[in-house]
Amino acid sequence: MSEVRALLLTDVVDSTQLSERLGEAELAALWAAHDRLARDLLPVRRGREIDKTDGMLLLFEAAADAVAYAMAYQRALAKLNPPLKARAGVHVGPVILRENSQSDVARGAKPLEVEGMAKAVAARVMSIANGGQTLLSADARNALGEITLRVESHGHWRMKGIAEPIELFEVGEADALFVPPPDAAKGYRVVREGDVWLPARNIKHSLPAELDSFVGRRETLAELARRLDAGARLVSVLGIGGTGKTRLITRFGWSWLGDFPGGVWFCDLSQARSLDGIAYAVAEALAVPLGKEEPVTQLGNAIAARGRCLVILDNFEQVSRYAEETLGRWLKRATQARFVVTTREVLGLVGEETLALAPLPAPDAAVLFVQRAESAKRDFQPTEEDRAAVDPLVKLLECLPLAIELAAARVRVMPPRTLLSRMSERFKLLSSTGGRRDRQATLRSTFDWSWDLLSLPDKAALAQLSVFEGGFTMESAEAVLDLSAYENEPWTIGTVQSLLDKSFVRRASDGRFDMLVSVKEYASEHLRTEGRFPGSGPAALAAAEARHSGYFAGLGEKRAVAGACVEIDNLVAACRRAAARGAAEESAGALEGAWAALNLRGPFSVGVELASIVSGTPGLGKAARAIAERIAGSALDASGRTAEARTHLEAALALAREAQDPWCEARALANLADLRDGRREEARASYARALALARELGDWDLECKVLSGLGALETQLGRIEEARAHWEAALALARKTGTGAGRAACSAIWAACT
Incomplete structure (x- = not known):
């Protein structure tokens, strides 16, 4: 359980120079004097020593005690011979205290361990202070209250490992200098401009201006910062078009500008199609005139000369085949530089880390819609009905930022409740109504951009995967995809991996994949339309659906309910499709699996409907009709319609006996016996006969x-x-x-x- 405490960290400065200047004996005596005075001050201020190196980690009940100790400690250091200076940082926050056992202490463990983010914050505050200076976090300042000592703010500071900037205060005697500490590797001063914190010192960059508000993504921004801080040289931000990759890395560049003294350089590669195109775009961003030298080499030297800098390469997917020739060489040449790439597919370079950008969380998506609607229509004042429509609307838009922005622009002509009712016309609705003419002017053009970059086998595979409902496994993909028309028939596993790397397919869980509904609808259109890829058209759709229903018809009841009935949507779709094309026996097989899942998950009414559809399929044999009648009876019984259920179950029993199908007969008998309509002796007889058949069948x-x-x-x-x-x-x-x-x-x- 966490407790709020005041933490004080100190660090004696120039300790290395001291060790070089003093002899071992004199240095040891000086450290002993330091430790003695530091510890003698603790009882007076009710402090406790936690750890010690060149400084100390101390724990106090109150901020006032920590500050009073720090002042006394600084004065005492100045009186040592030779005098010492220490930087000190105070923070107040929740910590977890853990006592070590006496046996562990005897082996060298500290008596008390202090854990929690407050410890990291205190360490960062201390690291920024000058020698002889004591800094306070804003939380420590607030906890301190009114004191006689002088306290002055040194502004806000962004510190490594801490998501948001923190205001720092210096505390000291009235005659202290109160000089702001200089920017350092672990922290630098920032100032607020709009909703972003920018470094107080001037740092060169080529970042584009942000023209509207930025919503959400705090965790993703922090994760990107964490990865770069941890030493990642290259991070690829992955996502299908419209997820907001460009906006995310632009915000990151502005917010973490101070982390890169060599500048942040934004390179727009959307118009590049060749190696020369990449070089031109990067040279323009870096303001480097290309000369006679080979351009990739020249740019590598220019990047290296800027030291610790960040190079953002936006829209790399269409030139990914040149990644090794360009980015790969720059990584080797400019060892202090960091690179962030936005792309719809993995680049495959050594050392590449990937950060998949998911759609916005639903609450942030709703905020984005309202903000963009207010921008589109200044007098936008949603009614209660409109407000109620926003949440389901953004969910239907799959919380995709581009889709939300395009939909919000439509409030000029229709309110959110009307937009919600028109979502069946998704691609017509989600187009720009203004002067925008780039590739993100419509949701369709965004997807077209990615589609055009796919190989023909990938196009065929993506289109065929659209027949799945609710996702798929690699096994089911292997059963449904037909890529035999392509030379050296591509391996299904490799093709699905390719689509995953290109962000068209998402990993839903271990061994399971899915697609955004928008992507699925887009891919389905390509499957059923002639001329989109070799073999596309109505026949391709029918063939893919036939393979889909054939696979799920043979799934069996046990696998149908596996994974909390995860295949329920596929099973229902397979049943409908098989019946629609007149595959009578197949539709009955799919019905069995679908009902096994529906019986556990519901709704039971769908089971009644599917059984009716299958029963009406021409050419249905007696055994298959028995299955349909039995499931109709079971679904009706689950729905509370007992009398109707008995009629269907008795028909199922008769058909099973005519078809000489003992398994179906046993199931029908058991279902009849399950009916709670007062016929108990009859039920017992049915159970007895069902039990005998079950034992015969094993x-x-x-x-x-x-x-x-x-x-x-x-x-x-x-x-x-x-x-x-x-x-x-x-x-x-x-x-x-x-x-x-x-x-x-x-x-x-x-x-x-x-």
């Missing part, structure tokens, strides 16, 4: 289900001993089959009967 799962039903029935009839016997048998089977849910259910009900 179907342990079905046997377990029937035994559970019998246990419940016997309990209702007051036959507790018989019920217990059935539950024990069901539980034993559940343990044997390893069905966790069935085992838990059996255990719970059996426990209730004992």
Whole structure:
């Protein structure tokens, strides 16, 4: 549990020079005197020593005690022979205190450990101070209250490892100099301009101006800063068009400008198509006139000459084939430089780190919509109905910044509630209504830009992947994708990886992938339209859907409910598609899997609807009709329509017997027995016959289900001993089959009967 404490860190300056100037004995005596005076001051101010190196980490109950100690400590150092100076930093914040055991202390551990961000902040505050200077964080200053000592602000400082700038104060005697500390590697002074903090000192750059407000992305900005601080030389910010990559790295460049004394250089590569195009764009950003020297070499030398600088290469995807010849060489030549690239695909360079840019969080997306709507229409005053429409609207826009900005511009002609109702016309709605003519003037043109960069196999694969609903696995992709028309038929795994690297496909979880709805709709349009890639058109759509429904029809009930029924949308779509094209037996197989998931997740009404659709499919055999009737009965029973359920289940039983399908017969009998319509003896007989069939078939799962039903029935009839016997048998089977849910259910009900 955290506790609020005052932390004081000190550090004796010029200790290395002291060790060189003094002999070992004299230096040891000086440090002993230092330690003695520092420790003698602690009891007076109720402080506790936590750690010691060239300075000390001290813990106090109150900021006033920490400051009083720091003043006394600085005065005492000045009286030593030779006199010493120390920098000191005070911060107040929550810390976690952990006592070490006596045995650990005996082995050299500190008696008390202090953990928490407050410790890092105190260290940064101390690192900025000059020798003899004591600095306070804003939290320490606020906790200090009114004191007789002089306290002056030295402005706000951005410090490494701390997301937001912190105001620093100096505390001292009235005659102290109060000179602002100089900028250093671990911190520098910043001033506020609008909503961004800029370095107080002048640093050269070629960053574009930000023309409107920046919303959200604080965690992503902090993560990018963390990676560069940790030593990353190259970070590629990945994302599909419209996620706001350019805006993010522009804000990063402005906000962390002071981290790069060699400047921040923004290079727009959107018009580059060749190596010379890259060189021209980078030279223009760096203000380097290209001469007779080979341009990539000249630019590498120019970047290296700027020392610690940041080079931003925006829109690298269309020239990624030149990455090794340009960026790869610059990384080797300019060792102090850092590079951030925005791209829709991984570059594959040694040392490259990737930072995937997801759509905005929903709350930030709503804020962005309102702000842009207010900019588009100065008198924009949303009604309560409009406000209620914003959240679902931005979710339908998938929280994609470009889509939100384009939609917000439409408030000039229609309110948010109307926009929401028109989302079926997504690509018409999301186009610029002003003078914008660049590749992001519409959502479609943004996607077109990325589509044009794909290889033909990647185009075919992306289009075919659009038939999935709710995502896909690599196994299902291998079953659905047909790339046999291409030379040396591409490997499905490699193709999906390529689309993932190019940000068209997202990793939803381990082993599962999906696409933004906007991307899916865009890809689907290409699949069904002739001339978009070799073989595209209605026939390609029909063939891909047929492969999709064929795969999911054979999935089986166990796999249909795996992963919390994650394939439910694919199963429902497969059932509908198979029935629509008249694949009767296939539609029945897909129906079984779909109902297995719907029975657990709902809605049951979809199960009723699908069973009706399958039942009406021409050419449906008796066994398949029995499946459709049985599932119709089960879904109706789950929906509380017991009388209708019995009619369908009795029809299923008759059809199963005609088709000589004992498995379907056993299921239909068990479903009939499950009906709670008062026919208990009839239910017992049905369970008994179902149990016999299940044992003949060796179907342990079905046997377990029937035994559970019998246990419940016997309990209702007051036959507790018989019920217990059935539950024990069901539980034993559940343990044997390893069905966790069935085992838990059996255990719970059996426990209730004992």
